[in-house]
Amino acid sequence: MENVLVELKSARGRWILAATVLGSGLAMLDSTIVNVALPALGEDLGADMSGLQWTINAYTLTLAGLILLGGSLGDRYGRRRVFLIGTVWFALASALCGLAPNIELLVLARALQGVGGALLTPGSLAIIQASFVRAERPRAVGAWSGLGGVASAIGPLLGGWLVQTAGWRWAFLINLPFAALVVFVTLRHVPESRDEQATGRFDVLGSVLAALSLAGITYGLIQKGAAVPLVTGLVLGVAFVAVQKRRSPDALVPLGLFRNHVFTAVNVVTLIMYAAMGVVFFLLVVQLQVVSGFSPIAAGASLLPTTILMLLLSARAGEVAKRYGPRLPMTVGILIAGAGFLLMATIGEGASYWLQVLPAVTVFGLGLSAAVAPLTATVLATADERYAGTASGVNNAVARTGSLLAVAAVPPLVGLVGDAFKKPHLFDAGFRYAMLISAAMMAVSALITFLTIRTNVLAPEPQPSGK
Secondary structure, three states: OOOOOEOOOOHHHHHHHHHHHHHHHHHHHHHHHOHHHHHHHHHHHOOOHHHHHHHHHHHHHHHHHHHHHHHHHHHHHOHHHHHHHHHHHHHHHHHHHHHOOOHHHHHHHHHHHHHHHHHHHHHHHHHHHHHEOHHHHHHHHHHHHHHHHHHHHHHHHHHHHHHHHOOOOHHHHOHHHHHHHHHHHHHHHOOOOOOOOOOOOOOHHHHHHHHHHHHHHHHHHHOOOOHHHHHHHHHHHHHHHHHHHHHHHHOOOOHHHHHOHHHHHHHHHHHHHHHHHHHHHHHHHHHHHHOOOOOHHHHHHOOHHHHHHHHHHHHHHHHHHHHHOOHHHHHHHHHHHHHHHHHHOOOOOOOOHHHHHHHHHHHHHHHHHHHHHHHHHHHHHOOOHHHHHHHHHHHHHHHHHHHHHHHHHHHHHOOOOOOHHHOHHHHHHHHHHHHHHHHHHHHHHHHHHHHHOOOOOOOOOOOOOOO
């Protein structure tokens, strides 16, 4: 059946947006809800800092390594179908996480959870790109970014409440009812779409090389003295690029996408920006609990201003980017978010929520609201529509890879190793250095944005005369 493009204001358009927001929000919610549970699960399962890093990175690793394949599967076999499969897989893996008796099995279950995330995440944006009329896509993406960002930001609040009232295992088990709702709405309201021109074989070798490369690099960064895995990961990364060139039309990553220099630039910006954000989301809620003395629910509630700002401003940022171009809102937004990280560096022992935490998370939320929707819309606008799922997968993989590598590399770099999360003074010193590093990364990504992103990249296509 032909997929008829819809408008955002239509009833079907709103249901499509709801399904994609709920689905991507499920993965975003999990990525932040788990962070606030880290001190509690670390104590319960006897984990050290590397165990906490792997709890985050096992999920990010499989998500980043396989998300490209997830986008390609959706383009080939149907974006709605793969989106649904990913949602169910994610829910089952979440149940395994909630039942894990030790840190090793929790890390394994988190890796399985990332596989589900790799199937559902690229599908959400690809469904938007394939379902809405072109003129309304930036606004739809803005709404998706804002509402999805709400899920991301509300995660610590919900996680804190669950940890404090029901235990850390419910940070995972809460995913089950949300997944059921996603399946219900998607089956009833979301149309199927696919790339009708897709042919050839899947690049399984490329998928394996990408995942193994990231695994080797991540292990080498987390584990002290693990030079061999680090070098092996880098070599496998080079092999991955070589395989993509050789396979060309059947490549996991069509290298032709990168002939557009704006697409390349915005992915470099994504890599650096999400690296900085990954460090902040990993460490901030732990800092608030371990050093500042906040309860889990208070630490989670501290990020609520970011939630409100994303809800109120992201859709408007998409409209601003459509009218004036994405360069200015992205540049300013990234710089403002970086200023928020500088303010976070002042959060320490006995920190006041009103004088230190609130200003920092408010400034961060303002910057994030301004930058994310234009960035996402730019990624999709600079790729051919038939590669919607693949382009979304590439950008998501880049974002997750940035977060993965930064969460692996920055904590050891600033002295957060061993049982540091049980020693407030040691953790505090490392946290401050980590925030300064994150702010510097945001400054670099803002500079790249200003120098490389065109202002007219989101301009609508000219209409044929007579229309």
